[in-house]
Amino acid sequence: MGDDMGGVRPESLMMSHGHDPHQTEGSVKVPIYQTSTFEFASAAEGKHFFAAKGAGYIYSRLDNPNLRVAEARLRVWDGAEECLLFGSGMSAISTTLLATLRPGDIFVHSHPLYGCTDFLATTFLPEFGIMPVAVTGDMHESAVEAAVEAAMAAGTSDARLGMILLETPANPTLDLFDLEMYAAIVERHGRPGSRPLLAVDNTFLGPMWQRPLEHGADIVIYSATKYIGGHSDLVAGAVLGDRGVLEPIGHLRADLGTTASPEVAWLITRSLETLQVRTDKQLENAARVAGFLRDHPKVRRLRYLGLLEPGTRAHDVFKHQCLAAGALITVEFDGGEAAAFRFLDSLGLIKLAVSLGSTESLAEHPGSMTHAGVDEDVKRRLGITPGLVRLSIGVEAADDLIADLAAALDAV
Ligand SMILES: Cc1ncc(COP(=O)(O)O)c(C=O)c1O
Numbered sequence: 087m088g089d090d091m092g093g094v095r096p097e098s099l100m101m102s103h104g105h106d107p108h109q110t111e112g113s114v115k116v117p118i119y120q121t122s123t124f125e126f127a128s129a130a131e132g133k134h135f136f137a138a139k140g141a142g143y144i145y146s147r148l149d150n151p152n153l154r155v156a157e158a159r160l161r162v163w164d165g166a167e168e169c170l171l172f173g174s175g176m177s178a179i180s181t182t183l184l185a186t187l188r189p190g191d192i193f194v195h196s197h198p199l200y201g202c203t204d205f206l207a208t209t210f211l212p213e214f215g216i217m218p219v220a221v222t223g224d225m226h227e228s229a230v231e232a233a234v235e236a237a238m239a240a241g242t243s244d245a246r247l248g249m250i251l252l253e254t255p256a257n258p259t260l261d262l263f264d265l266e267m268y269a270a271i272v273e274r275h276g277r278p279g280s281r282p283l284l285a286v287d288n289t290f291l292g293p294m295w296q297r298p299l300e301h302g303a304d305i306v307i308y309s310a311t312k313y314i315g316g317h318s319d320l321v322a323g324a325v326l327g328d329r330g331v332l333e334p335i336g337h338l339r340a341d342l343g344t345t346a347s348p349e350v351a352w353l354i355t356r357s358l359e360t361l362q363v364r365t366d367k368q369l370e371n372a373a374r375v376a377g378f379l380r381d382h383p384k385v386r387r388l389r390y391l392g393l394l395e396p397g398t399r400a401h402d403v404f405k406h407q408c409l410a411a412g413a414l415i416t417v418e419f420d421g422g423e424a425a426a427f428r429f430l431d432s433l434g435l436i437k438l439a440v441s442l443g444s445t446e447s448l449a450e451h452p453g454s455m456t457h458a459g460v461d462e463d464v465k466r467r468l469g470i471t472p473g474l475v476r477l478s479i480g481v482e483a484a485d486d487l488i489a490d491l492a493a494a495l496d497a498v
Contacts, residue, residue, distance in 0.1 A: 096162045096293075097362035104158030118352045119151045148340045152351035157324075159358045160314070163293030164306055166326035170336050171351055175289060175309025176202050177344035178323030182307060183249070185338040186283055189215035191248030192237045194230070197222050198468045200257045200309075201459045203287070207251075208461075216248070217241055222468070223254075223261035223400065230271060246282070247275040253287040255408075258416055258452040258476040259469050260290070260389045262403040269302025283331065289313075292443065294365045295410040304331050310354055312443030316364050320353045322346050364445060367481040368413035371447075374484040375477070375491065376415050384495045386473070387418040413479040414442060416452075422472035425498050426451050429475060432497035435482060435490040442478035447487055449477050 091099060105116045124143040126132035135142040143149055153171050161169035172178035183206060187193055195207045197220040207218045219237045221230050238245050250272055254263040265286065272282045285305035286298035292313035298306050308314055310322035323346075325335055339345050346354070376390040392411030394401040404411075419425035429449075430438050436447040440456050450456060453465060453472050460470065479487065 091162060099162050100159055100358045100361065103162060104155040116152060116155050116352065116355055119146075119348050121150075121348075122146050146348060147343050147345050150348045150351065152348040152355070153346060156346075156351040156354040156358070159355060160293075160310075160324055161326055163361075164297055164299055164326045166299060166306065166328075168327060168329045168332045168336075170325045170332055170339055171310070171346040171354065172323035172325065172339065172344050173346050173350065174321045174344075175287075175307070175311055175323035177342075178307050178309075178325050179203055179251075179287065180206060181338050181342055181344045182285060182305060182325055182335050183211065183251070184342070185335040186285075187211065187216050187248045190217075190242045190245050192217050192219055192234060192241060192245055193248055194219045194221055194234060194250040196220075196252040196254065196256060196261075196263050197464065198256050198259055198261075198457065198460065198470060199251075199253050200287070200289075201457045203251075203253070204457075204460050217245070221263075223256065223263050227267050227271065230268075231274075234271075234275070246277070247272070249283050249285060251285045251287065253290070254296075255290045255391060255412070255414070257290055258414075258457065258474065260391055260414065260416065261468075262391075262400050262407070264399075264403045265298055265301035265303055265407055272304075289443075290414060291408060291410075291412050292361075292365065294361065295369075295412050296408050299327065301407055304328070305335075311441065313365055313368075314357060314361065314443075315354060316357045316361065316444055318439075318441060318444040318446065318448075320350050320357075322350050322354055364481055365413070368443075368479055369410055371481065371484045371487060372411065372413040372415060372479040375479055375487055378488045378491065379415065379417055382495055384419065384498045385417045386420050389416040389418075390414075415477045415479065417475050417477065418471060419473040419475070419498055421498065423451070423453065426453075426473050426475050429494050429498045432494035433490055434493070435486055436477070436494075442476070444478065445481045447478060447480040447482060449475055452476050 123145050135144050157169040157171050193216050217237050219233050250268050252263045272284045275282050283304045286303045287307045289309040289312050305327040308324045310324045379385050379388050436449050439448050440450045452470050457470050
């Protein structure tokens with residue numbers, strides 16, 4: 087677990103935690119350490135820095151003061167012991183998978199997955215003998231165990247469950263996965279001295295609205311490009327968890343060179359100052375927008391976590407596991423891709439672009455954009471239909487967003 091912050095809330099710590107202005111000429115903001123390398127005071131000091139990890143700065147692919155401040159602040163939100171910042175969400179995910187999985191391992195992953203993660207799971211890793219097992223949000227524990235057992239039986243004699251990676255809520259369907267159920271599964275597959283890791287891609291809710299470490303996850307992963315960065319002006323990723331769990335991932339980050347640059351780490355530090363106020367407004371706006379779309383005759387189906395039906399399993403998981411409904415909404419139109427494109431092409435204030443979680447509202451077509459690479463059959467089965475549009479709600483005036491959506495819906 088993370089540091090004791092003396093009861094001070096994360097949003098209050100984002101302006102100061104991990105930085106002492108008196109170490110930097112009184113600079114209230116952290117300066118950018120625009121350097122690739124650091125001078126040692128002596129050869130003996132250089133030797134010591136290499137021998138004792140974290141004793142001092144060596145080279146910016148390994149560590150940098152901007153990384154340290156951004157990581158210290160980011161880990162406050164999830165209450166994590168350790169945080170590693172990466173050059174993108176995908177470098178965070180790929181470094182984590184490569185550090186953890188070995189040939190012959192079974193890799194359980196949620197379905198659907200963000201398109202590039204889906205490629206790693208279903209195409210790239212199998213080329214190295216890692217066997218993917220896809221699970222969906224409606225599966226109960228016995229069905230997941232049966233799928234794992236079947237993969238074990240088909241695998242090598244020493245096949246083991248290596249890792250479970252869940253994207254919950256899933257991109258773009260907002261399907262929810264019960265983290266405590268999966269935590270029990272990894273526990274059951276433990277062997278003396280080791281157990282599979284449960285990793286959660288928490289990009290869709292971010293650390294304000296879901297804290298997977300509190301529900302049994304070992305690792306939390308973010309595309310920090312989204313809510314954490316929040317301004318569509320950077321690409322970054324993060325991995326959080328206990329120090330021991332993250333150690334091999336940190337080593338591989340240095341060796342692969344997937345580390346975030348000092349400038350990106352600085353921008354993340356800037357963004358974290360407003361994470362709470364930005365996302366409070368996004369949350370409020372999304373609830374207003376969902377309320378408008380819910381009863382609109384042109385919308386065949388609306389997905390929004392704030393409108394899950396009470397009494398359903400998804401609603402129970404949401405209530406137990408999530409802190410708020412987030413700012414993502416999907417709408418589905420009769421009339422397939424043509425209707426979805428008419429809608430997208432008619433938006434004005436809301437930008438037609440991939441990505442999410444930023445100050446500006448965005449809309450995209452998962453079937454032909456973010457999830458274009460996902461197998462067509464899988465897309466159909468999981469509900470990534472040609473008529474589906476994903477909306478990420480920003481901080482604009484809600485009335486203006488609703489007016490923009492109303493005009494675009496007229497064109498469908
Ligand atoms: C759920 C999810 N995970 C990971 C990624 C990849 O992040 P990045 O684009 O920062 O590499 C994305 C990107 O959209 C995403 O939506």
